[in-house]
Amino acid sequence: MQAVIAVLAGDGIGPEVVAEGLKVLRAVASRFGHQFSFHEALIGGCAIDVTGSPLPAETVAVCRAADAILLGAVGGPKWDDPQARVRPEQGLLGIRKELGLFANLRPVRIYPQLIDASPLRPERLQGVDLIVVRELTGGIYFGEKRREQGAHGEWASDLCLYHEEEIIRVVRVAAHLARQRRKKLTLVDKANVLETSRLWRSITTRLIKTEFPDLHFETMLVDACAMHLIRRPADFDVIVTENMFGDILTDEASMLAGSMGMLPSASLGDGRLGLYEPIHGSAPDIAGQGKANPLATILSVAMLLRHSLNLPTEADCVEAAVASVIERGIVTADIAVPGQHTYSTTAVGDAVAATIAA
Numbered sequence: 001m002q003a004v005i006a007v008l009a010g011d012g013i014g015p016e017v018v019a020e021g022l023k024v025l026r027a028v029a030s031r032f033g034h035q036f037s038f039h040e041a042l043i044g045g046c047a048i049d050v051t052g053s054p055l056p057a058e059t060v061a062v063c064r065a066a067d068a069i070l071l072g073a074v075g076g077p078k079w080d081d082p083q084a085r086v087r088p089e090q091g092l093l094g095i096r097k098e099l100g101l102f103a104n105l106r107p108v109r110i111y112p113q114l115i116d117a118s119p120l121r122p123e124r125l126q127g128v129d130l131i132v133v134r135e136l137t138g139g140i141y142f143g144e145k146r147r148e149q150g151a152h153g154e155w156a157s158d159l160c161l162y163h164e165e166e167i168i169r170v171v172r173v174a175a176h177l178a179r180q181r182r183k184k185l186t187l188v189d190k191a192n193v194l195e196t197s198r199l200w201r202s203i204t205t206r207l208i209k210t211e212f213p214d215l216h217f218e219t220m221l222v223d224a225c226a227m228h229l230i231r232r233p234a235d236f237d238v239i240v241t242e243n244m245f246g247d248i249l250t251d252e253a254s255m256l257a258g259s260m261g262m263l264p265s266a267s268l269g270d271g272r273l274g275l276y277e278p279i280h281g282s283a284p285d286i287a288g289q290g291k292a293n294p295l296a297t298i299l300s301v302a303m304l305l306r307h308s309l310n311l312p313t314e315a316d317c318v319e320a321a322v323a324s325v326i327e328r329g330i331v332t333a334d335i336a337v338p339g340q341h342t343y344s345t346t347a348v349g350d351a352v353a354a355t356i357a358a
Contacts, residue, residue: 002035003309006066008043008059008095011088012282013292013345014072020294020349021070021301024321027353028305028314039066043095044074044088044282054091060098068308069095069275070301073282097137101267101275102166103173104134105303106250108233108257111326117258117335120230127234128256131181133174134246136267138166139196141243162196162242167203173268174240175212184216184237188225188245200242222249229253250279259334261293264300266307274308276300290344293332295322298352321355 007022009015022038029036041059048054054074063069074088081087095101110118110128118125143159171187178185187204189197201219208217220228222245228235229249233256241249254260260280267275278296286292299322306315325331330351333342343351 001309001311002037003067004037004039004065005304006063006069007038007040008063008069008071009040010043010072010074010282011045011076012073012284012287014044014074014282016072016287016290016292016345017278017294017297018070018072020345020352021297023349023353024298024301024318024356025070027356028301028311028318031317031356032311032314034311034314043071043091045076045079047091048079048086048088052086054086054088055094055098059091060095063095063099063273063275066273068273068304070297070304071095071275071277072297073278073280075282076284076287093141095275096267097142099273099275100137100269101273102135102137103170103268104136104246105131105173105177105266105268105307106134106246106253106263106279107131107303108250108253108263110257111262111323113326113329114258114262114331114335116337119255120233124230124233125256130233130236130253131177131238132246132250132253133170133177133238133240134250135162135166135170135240135242136246137243138162139243160194160196160244162199164199164203167200168207169270171204171207171240172211174238175208175215178215178238179212182237183214185212185218186225186236186239187217187219188222188239188241188249189219190222190245191219192221196242204240225249226252229256254279259293261296261332261334262299264296264298264303266300266303268307272308272310274304276304276308290346291333292345293334294345294349295326295332295352298322298349317356318352321352324355325351 041062140160147156191197302315302318305311
């Protein structure tokens with residue numbers, strides 16, 4: 001097949017890990033007889049430096065014309081001023097909104113060889129295989145923001161707003177995923193306090209009863225979920241939740257896998273176009289040093305192949321190559337055990353690509 005992939009490397013370690021993702025895509029193309037073309041565009045801090053905008057119109061056009069998008073990371077100390085009118089993160093939020101990518105899938109898989117890399121006891125990690133479906137274009141991140149000087153000092157507010165249809169569409173994505181897995185769906189909210197959470201709970205409960213009665217459905221408060229992700233993570237199958245809760249919980253869940261460098265993600269909408277990225281940030285403290293773990297980006301490539309290009313065999317091949325590389329101990333320092341030899345970003349990517357080609 002022929003496919004066009006938009007490449008948004010971004011800032012910090014973004015270009016380093018994306019380079020390894022592209023290496024893997026080229027290996028897949030060579031082995032399976034595909035033709036992938038890559039169109040690069042700017043996003044985040046590097047886009048601000050060149051164009052003054054974290055999301056130039058040209059970048060949006062490149063993404064709209066592509067079959068899939070591979071993204072690295074945005075941000076860094078150079079642009080790290082929360083008072084700034086223009087910030088790198090606006091590019092990330094903006095591209096999700098522009099393309100209608102409302103469902104963010106974040107799988108958490110435990111590799112047996114990496115159990116010692118997690119801070120949890122090994123017995124807690126047995127059988128962990130879960131996926132978080134995070135609503136991505138609504139809620140407090142996109143709500144009206146105000147900050148003013150009042151009679152009693154400064155005050156600020158962030159509006160958390162959700163509409164019924166926003167909830168229905170992302171819950172349907174999560175429910176369909178649950179049907180393909182262990183048929184268990186957990187809604188995470190804060191319905192004992194927040195009106196938006198009460199809306200999520202009532203709409204989701206009604207939808208599951210009418211459209212997905214075959215699922216085992218439960219609700220859980222976000223603070224309880226944060227505890228149980230550590231206490232009994234293997235009990236979860238598919239979690240669906242709102243934007244901010246999903247953002248926080250998946251960073252926590254990355255520690256189950258040993259490192260944020262192991263968690264991929266897919267941001268999907270109504271069509272096949274999706275945006276694929278590791279969940280980690282730009283890690284400016286290790287940028288340019290060859291220390292970044294490229295496996296989350298490479299696993300994001302597998303999700304790209306599966307969800308946007310409809311190439312499940314190729315996706316399975318990439319995931320198997322990652323598992324093989326980990327089993328052989330070809331890993332970066334973040335997931336190595338004490339005393340283990342570690343490899344550079346490039347060396348890990350080379351190993352995955354070579355395994356695919358073999």
